[in-house]
Amino acid sequence: MSRGRMLPGILLACAFLAVAVGLQASRASLPSVPPADQFLDVQSGTAMRRLTLSFNLLAADVYWIRALQHYGGTKLDARSDKSYPLLYPLLDITTSLDPRFNLAYRFGSIFLAEPFPNGPGRPDLAIRLLEKGLHTQPRKWEYMQDIGFVYYWWHHDDRTAARWFEQAAAVPGAPWFLKSLAATTLTIGGQAQASRLMWQQIYQTANNDWLKKDAAWRLQQLTAIDQMDRLQKLLDAARGSSGDVPSWGDLLQRRLLPGIPIDPSGTPYEIDQATGAVELSRRSSLWPLPAETALPAVHSAPGGSGGPGPEARGPRS
């Protein structure tokens, strides 16, 4: 075919391609169907393992990416009915396809335990996932530490948490701090000191940027809680007999403070003039503090695998 004869065909093909690209570019403003990402065709890890033949590692990676996208997408979604329904099934399939996918167990449990709106508030499922990992790798002290952490932080069950930390410490090669963690958890229970110790250990041993940042953020929250406690005492003492709530300006004038107190993120603390309570500003990157996090049971949709379990509680501070 001569070049002259081919030209109209090429032009026509280019024109159709241009229309297709234009339609794709303006898809957001075109009629759409409801998202179908709330369905998982195959929910059985065993079935998926058979279906993927010898490509189960690659399939596990695909499901891991899907789990991350489901978690991140739902977290960023503006809808109020976030129940993360596919999070556990996706993580379950990921770990069935690749039973040694360490990050899927460890990150997955963090995602599952996070309360509404940052997660489904299912520490029970977080523990189930980690126990599944332990079934494959019974000497994996990291999973035992994570289970202990979930019991301590989300279930407020210090005894069970300490038992898991002790079990983790008994594994050959486990770090020394697990023994002191078990002891600290039992001795001082819900004190912030134990929380700080745990997050410090997570920060120091994290092998992932995201986990390290999260631990640093949690540590800053604990610092803010300590600072607010001290400021509250100062404010209560300054209120005197009249009961009027002073402002930061009043405390500065009375030389009780060297400057406007700021939280570790650099945002000034606020005083609730009605109650006289020192509060973290909503503009702060540390907001909400653990105690201010809404309890998941209030917000989440009932039923479904992603809904909050009866055991889900707010985190301890």
Place this chain on the structure above:
Amino acid sequence: MRTARTIGLIAVSVFRDSVRDKVLYNLVAFALLMIVASYLIGQLTAGQDVKVIKDLGLAAITLFGLFIAVFIGIGLVSKEVDRRSIYSLLAKPIRRQELIAGKYAGLVLTLAVNVILMSAALYLVLGYMSVTESEALRKAWEAPPTDPALLKAILLIFVELMLVTAIALFFSTFSSPLLAAAFTIGLVVAGQFDADLRSFQAIVHSRFAGELTHALYLVLPNMAIFDVKAQVVHALPVPPGYLAVATAYGLCYIAALLVASMVIFSRREFR
């Protein structure tokens, strides 16, 4: 000596044919896949990029190899018959057995070149990642990115591809390309369920069904034996004894299939 020379000449001719048929273009696709994936995966996998690249690389070597082994393997004999070039070939002083062996060796040579170049590309990408990853992510590695243990998985993938080629060639000696493809893919898939076939006997009540599945377990090619991808990616040991047994199993099965192919082909009449 003469036989080896004849087989070598046919093998080189098959290799040249596959190069002429642009089979090696898949290497470009593989390289592009690796480069794009190594860039994108890091943004998507929360610190598991080296693991994912290893998984993807090994899976791609297997998949690309399977496509070549099945779709070229089934055409090795039928193409000559369709083009009627089989008559001129058989008129030459070439024995039918030599033709089968030469055709097989040629496709194995093509696969070897593919696997070697794809492995080199995978190591290049992993080497690049090993120098660019952050210190925090390095701690998460179960094995170094350019772990030599990957070669164990690649060796067994190659043996698996050689076996698939032998299966495709075997079916192509007596059936049409479409049927040969269906039979080959069927056997490759069934061969992955080795563990299920073994345990089937224990869960069925019928003695006949149990014995049938046990016979199938023994006779069907065990493709699962060549899959040590999970072990090398998670830095688990793959003993040399295992590699030796799996390779010996593959080679014996290949030899059986080649002999059967030669017998069938030598008795086949072309009109």
